[in-house]
Amino acid sequence: MNWSARQEAMLEAMGLRLWQRPPPEAIKVNDEAPAPRQPARADPPPMRTPAAVLTGVPAAERPVVLRPSQPPSAVSSLDWTGLREAVAGCQACKLCEGRTQTVFGVGHERAHWMVVGEAPGEQEDLQGEPFVGTAGRLLDSMLRAIALSRGEAAPERSVYIANTLKCRPPRNRNPEPEELARCEPFLLRQVELVQPRIILAMGRFAVQSLLRSSEPIGRLRGRVHQFHGVPLIVTYHPAYLLRNLTDKARAWEDLCLALDTLQSA
Ligand code: URA
Numbered sequence: 001m002n003w004s005a006r007q008e009a010m011l012e013a014m015g016l017r018l019w020q021r022p023p024p025e026a027i028k029v030n031d032e033a034p035a036p037r038q039p040a041r042a043d044p045p046p047m048r049t050p051a052a053v054l055t056g057v058p059a060a061e062r063p064v065v066l067r068p069s070q071p072p073s074a075v076s077s078l079d080w081t082g083l084r085e086a087v088a089g090c091q092a093c094k095l096c097e098g099r100t101q102t103v104f105g106v107g108h109e110r111a112h113w114m115v116v117g118e119a120p121g122e123q124e125d126l127q128g129e130p131f132v133g134t135a136g137r138l139l140d141s142m143l144r145a146i147a148l149s150r151g152e153a154a155p156e157r158s159v160y161i162a163n164t165l166k167c168r169p170p171r172n173r174n175p176e177p178e179e180l181a182r183c184e185p186f187l188l189r190q191v192e193l194v195q196p197r198i199i200l201a202m203g204r205f206a207v208q209s210l211l212r213s214s215e216p217i218g219r220l221r222g223r224v225h226q227f228h229g230v231p232l233i234v235t236y237h238p239a240y241l242l243r244n245l246t247d248k249a250r251a252w253e254d255l256c257l258a259l260d261t262l263q264s265a
Contacts, residue, residue, distance in 0.1 A: 108158035203237025
């Protein structure tokens with residue numbers, strides 16, 4: 001791919017350095033390599049969860065608490081307050097045992113853009129906000145490059161950021177299908193409430209949840225998908241981009257595709 005001066009300037013704004021294309025044999029044809037895996041077990045000891053803290057609060061004052069045996073249908077009618085409370089008190093899967101806190105989402109509640117990531121990591125679990133670690137800093141640079149922000153801004157300049165999972169998997173292991181399924185109603189309700197004009201699905205677990213596809217990112221990116229009537233662009237996860245510099249240019253193309261899609265809508 002040849003880069004024009006304008007494209008190079010945009011990459012610069014994104015905080016991305018242009019690299020020399022590596023020889024063909026060095027280019028990965030495929031996709032997001034999974035993050036280095038951690039041993040599956042040896043979870044930290046269970047911590048007090050918000051729900052545990054609520055013990056003793058009169059039932060009428062307690063928010064909806066999802067447990068494994070309960071259908072998630074109640075979530076689909078919640079407003080922002082109810083949804084926040086339901087997420088904070090969720091006990092629908094075992095991830096509630098190890099979390100410091102749930103990580104709900106951040107940004108303008110009627111943002112035109114929505115970013116969907118994977119799951120909170122260590123920093124997110126501690127701070128209660130998605131994408132606040134190294135990957136988050138890259139995400140913020142990418143968004144800044146197209147004049148978007150998770151902070152105070154008009155809806156058209158704003159991004160709402162949410163994860164497929166609201167609790168940190170122990171030792172950052174991959175989300176399990178059961179956990180993704182239990183958490184899905186929360187994400188769906190967030191999309192319904194935000195009513196974004198475009199969704200960026202970052203990484204394979206976001207794609208798995210939203211598009212029900214296990215196709216590699218490399219095969220799904222580059223075209224416009226739909227999620228409940230909202231155009232959805234598939235792109236690489238920022239944590240992956242930190243380890244795979246050659247795909248940063250593709251991520252930039254994905255952002256441009258999202259911009260074009262929004263502008264032509
Ligand atoms: N990775 C994600 O997918 N989400 C976060 O919030 C942090 C890292």
